[in-house]
Amino acid sequence: MATLIKERRIVADSWHLLERGPKGELPEVPVRGEVIVPLALWLARREELLSRVGTGTLGVWLDASEGPEALAGDVQRFPLIAVNFPKFGDGRGYSIARLLRERYGFKGELRAIGDVLHDHLFFMEQCGFDAFALREDQDAQEALSVFGTFSEGYQTSVLRPVPLFRRRLGASKS
Amino acid sequence: MYLYDEIDQKLVDERVVQFRDQTRRFLAGKLSDDEFRALRLRNGLYIQRYAPMLRIAIPYGLLSTKQLRRLAYIARKYDRGYGHFSTRQNLQLNWPKLPQAPDILAELATVQMHAIQTSGNSFRNITTDHFAGVAQDEIVDSFVWCEIIRQWSTFHPEFSYLPRKFKFAVNGAKSDRAAVAVHDIGLHALRDEKGEVGFRVLVGGGLGRTPAIGFVIREFLSWRHLLTYIEAILRVYNRYGRRDNINKARIQILVKERGPEKFREEVDAEWAHLKDGPATLVPEEIVRIESRFTRPSYLRLPATDAGLEAALASERAFANWHKRNVHPHKKAGYSAVTLSLKKTGVPPGDVTVEQMEKIADLADRYSFGELRVSHEQNLIFADVQLSDLYSLWQEVRELGFATPNVGLLTNIICCPGGDFCSLANAKSIPVAEAIQQRFDDLDYLHDIGEIDLNISGCMNACGHHHVGHIGILGVDKSGEEWYQIEVGGNQGEVRPGRGASLGKIIGPSFARAEVPDVIEKLIECYLARRDSDAERFIDVVHRIGVEPFKESVYGNADQRAAHRRGQLASA
Ligand code: HEM
Numbered sequence: 085m086a087t088l089i090k091e092r093r094i095v096a097d098s099w100h101l102l103e104r105g106p107k108g109e110l111p112e113v114p115v116r117g118e119v120i121v122p123l124a125l126w127l128a129r130r131e132e133l134l135s136r137v138g139t140g141t142l143g144v145w146l147d148a149s150e151g152p153e154a155l156a157g158d159v160q161r162f163p164l165i166a167v168n169f170p171k172f173g174d175g176r177g178y179s180i181a182r183l184l185r186e187r188y189g190f191k192g193e194l195r196a197i198g199d200v201l202h203d204h205l206f207f208m209e210q211c212g213f214d215a216f217a218l219r220e221d222q223d224a225q226e227a228l229s230v231f232g233t234f235s236e237g238y239q240t241s242v243l244r245p246v247p248l249f250r251r252r253l254g255a256s257k258s
Numbered sequence: 259m260y261l262y263d264e265i266d267q268k269l270v271d272e273r274v275v276q277f278r279d280q281t282r283r284f285l286a287g288k289l290s291d292d293e294f295r296a297l298r299l300r301n302g303l304y305i306q307r308y309a310p311m312l313r314i315a316i317p318y319g320l321l322s323t324k325q326l327r328r329l330a331y332i333a334r335k336y337d338r339g340y341g342h343f344s345t346r347q348n349l350q351l352n353w354p355k356l357p358q359a360p361d362i363l364a365e366l367a368t369v370q371m372h373a374i375q376t377s378g379n380s381f382r383n384i385t386t387d388h389f390a391g392v393a394q395d396e397i398v399d400s401f402v403w404c405e406i407i408r409q410w411s412t413f414h415p416e417f418s419y420l421p422r423k424f425k426f427a428v429n430g431a432k433s434d435r436a437a438v439a440v441h442d443i444g445l446h447a448l449r450d451e452k453g454e455v456g457f458r459v460l461v462g463g464g465l466g467r468t469p470a471i472g473f474v475i476r477e478f479l480s481w482r483h484l485l486t487y488i489e490a491i492l493r494v495y496n497r498y499g500r501r502d503n504i505n506k507a508r509i510q511i512l513v514k515e516r517g518p519e520k521f522r523e524e525v526d527a528e529w530a531h532l533k534d535g536p537a538t539l540v541p542e543e544i545v546r547i548e549s550r551f552t553r554p555s556y557l558r559l560p561a562t563d564a565g566l567e568a569a570l571a572s573e574r575a576f577a578n579w580h581k582r583n584v585h586p587h588k589k590a591g592y593s594a595v596t597l598s599l600k601k602t603g604v605p606p607g608d609v610t611v612e613q614m615e616k617i618a619d620l621a622d623r624y625s626f627g628e629l630r631v632s633h634e635q636n637l638i639f640a641d642v643q644l645s646d647l648y649s650l651w652q653e654v655r656e657l658g659f660a661t662p663n664v665g666l667l668t669n670i671i672c673c674p675g676g677d678f679c680s681l682a683n684a685k686s687i688p689v690a691e692a693i694q695q696r697f698d699d700l701d702y703l704h705d706i707g708e709i710d711l712n713i714s715g716c717m718n719a720c721g722h723h724h725v726g727h728i729g730i731l732g733v734d735k736s737g738e739e740w741y742q743i744e745v746g747g748n749q750g751e752v753r754p755g756r757g758a759s760l761g762k763i764i765g766p767s768f769a770r771a772e773v774p775d776v777i778e779k780l781i782e783c784y785l786a787r788r789d790s791d792a793e794r795f796i797d798v799v800h801r802i803g804v805e806p807f808k809e810s811v812y813g814n815a816d817q818r819a820a821h822r823r824g825q826l827a828s829a
């Protein structure tokens with residue numbers, strides 16, 4: 085089972101990720117436990133799952149080709165949203181994360197799943213992920229050091245909503 | 259020269275630490291080849307035919323002599339004593355060793371340099387007009403805008419894994435000397451009727467295997483919105499650009515598949531959320547960036563110089579050089595000078611470390627300790643006093659960089675090709691050399707006048723063959739090296755009224771030995787048909803079309819048909 089880093093600490097993972105079956109069929113949702121369901125399942129069974137979301141035991145995951153648009157008004161109901169990285173070089177998830185945080189105001193756990201590697205955690209965190217289900221072969225202890233890679237960033241990001249140039253100006257004024 | 263502040267420096271230093279750790283983990287077997295590949299490419303390291311190749315960024319082509327000396331030192335210590343200036347205003351070393359790459363990056367960081375995002379599917383080094391800041395037809399100093407975008411694009415957390423490489427060019431003058439229409443995004447600076455600065459934004463241009471001219475997504479974008487608007491374009495591209503097929507992953511394909519209008523709507527919809535947000539630029543930031551650029555302390559000089567006039571009148575070789583390699587300057591009493599790296603027999607763009615050091619000495623003495631790399635693979639001294647031109651010429655001639663061929667046929671843009679590059683279909687450097695040898699008569703060259711001849715060793719188009727007035731492309735025919743010829747490409751509106759265009763292939767390809775003959779026929783065809791010597795090769799192609807050029811090479815349609823019949827009969 086993959087190691088989870090959450091808020092820069094290695095933690096035990098109580099969530100269960102549900103995936104589609106080999107033929108693409110939607111999984112069964114177990115009655116108990118904390119589960120993360122594929123977007124398609126949520127869209128298909130939204131009405132009956134709404135109450136489960138209310139108890140804080142149902143999250144949803146988006147694939148890289150999917151977007152927060154599909155969740156729209158429901159985003160803030162979820163305690164957890166996961167975004168899948170099918171391959172580490174596939175950068176779509178970074179945009180999805182920023183949109184969830186910045187445009188849809190998602191405050192819950194935002195988890196990176198899939199091909200999640202050491203060298204990508206820094207940017208992922210900047211884009212709003214706070215939980216990382218590392219690929220199995222990754223050294224989680226070593227990966228913890230990665231969050232300090234860069235001490236600054238020029239751009240706006242979820243962690244630094246005000247760009248460096250405005251912060252510099254503010255500092256020189258005061 | 260833009261001088262780093264503490265934060266700029268710290269980020270570059272932190273990058274070295276990061277890459278050292280990544281290299282360590284790779285060498286310890288903790289990173290797969292594939293995973294490390296993505297990381298090293300972001301630091302300019304390719305694995306090439308003979309060794310890794312390291313591509314060092316020279317942001318917007320601007321270099322101080324201190325930096326050039328450090329590059330020479332690096333090329334001597336870690337490589338084989340020379341470097342290659344590329345069409346993207348970078349420097350490439352062909353023989354560094356992987357375990358030493360972190361040390362090289364550390365050396366670079368001491369002179370405010372790096373290799374960040376010089377390859378891989380990332381936002382690449384920004385290129386611009388090599389006469390930025392000194393051009394008489396300047397609208398804005400494009401260096402300032404390039405630096406603003408450089409900062410914005412450096413380690414952008416959201417856009418670090420784009421579908422494909424992303425190339426950005428900025429032009430700040432009336433003439434387009436930055437080829438903005440053949441970049442993923444090109445900016446052309448403008449002023450509106452109130453004098454406010456803005457940019458015409460082009461998107462979806464590119465060379466490579468599916469060349470395209472960018473389309474104007476916005477006629478005038480106020481400078482304030484520059485970053486939010488680019489962010490909107492990049493976000494649409496990052497989310498929807500194709501990732502299933504590397505050959506269809508450039509933004510131009512997305513623009514084509516969506517249609518330009520639809521693409522513009524999508525960008526506008528995204529921009530609506532970002533516009534006027536915190537990334538909106540403010541005047542203080544522009545002033546801050548401007549003030550971090552060192553500026554030459556120009557003297558007040560007369561607009562002419564008697565000594566120069568006398569030398570021009572008495573010495574023909576000097577006058578020839580002056581005509582081609584000296585360019586007007588916005589300050590009276592100064593001019594810009596091109597050091598041609600296109601001497602016959604030397605691979606275009608190659609410079610030895612001894613030459614780098616001598617060039618640095620000259621730039622210190624003649625041009626305020628700075629120089630630029632042009633996308634035509636030459637070096638520019640931007641601020642030379644008129645009264646110094648003659649002695650500079652003598653010194654540059656000694657070094658072999660005074661070939662008076664800027665803008666002429668032998669000023670060939672040429673990629674490293676089969677001699678160095680593992681992707682090549684054919685060699686390109688020997689072709690350039692053979693053409694230079696064929697056209698070694700200076701009077702003839704000057705008579706032919708302005709023409710761009712560009713050569714790439716494969717369809718990746720590193721040598722810009724699509725936008726050469728004559729383009730040569732290496733192709734592979736069952737294991738043999740052949741060359742396809744294109745005519746009619748143009749890199750952009752260098753002269754008013756003649757925008758960017760892509761060349762058209764004139765017919766079946768040729769063996770290497772035949773290429774100089776073919777070029778000669780094309781040139782003869784042009785000379786026979788031009789109205790006057792003011793009409794350039796490219797102007798004639800546009801006036802009369804490609805057909806007469808085809809005929810000059812392959813004969814007329816009847817002759818071609820007869821030839822084909824002959825070939826069929828003998829087959
Ligand atoms: C020797 C190692 C090199 C390799 C492996 C390499 C590889 C490539 C590849 C694969 C492309 C095509 C990308 C695409 O179509 O999307 C490309 C394009 C390009 N490269 Fe290189 N290149 C090399 C050297 C150079 C050099 C030395 C220069 C400058 C002289 C250069 C400048 C360019 C330019 C201008 C393009 C076209 C940009 C465009 O597609 O819009 N490359 N290169």
Ligand code: SF4
Pocket residue numbers: 673674675676679680681682683714715716717718719720721
């Ligand atoms: S055009 Fe082809 S042969 Fe030339 S450098 Fe680029 S990839 Fe190599």
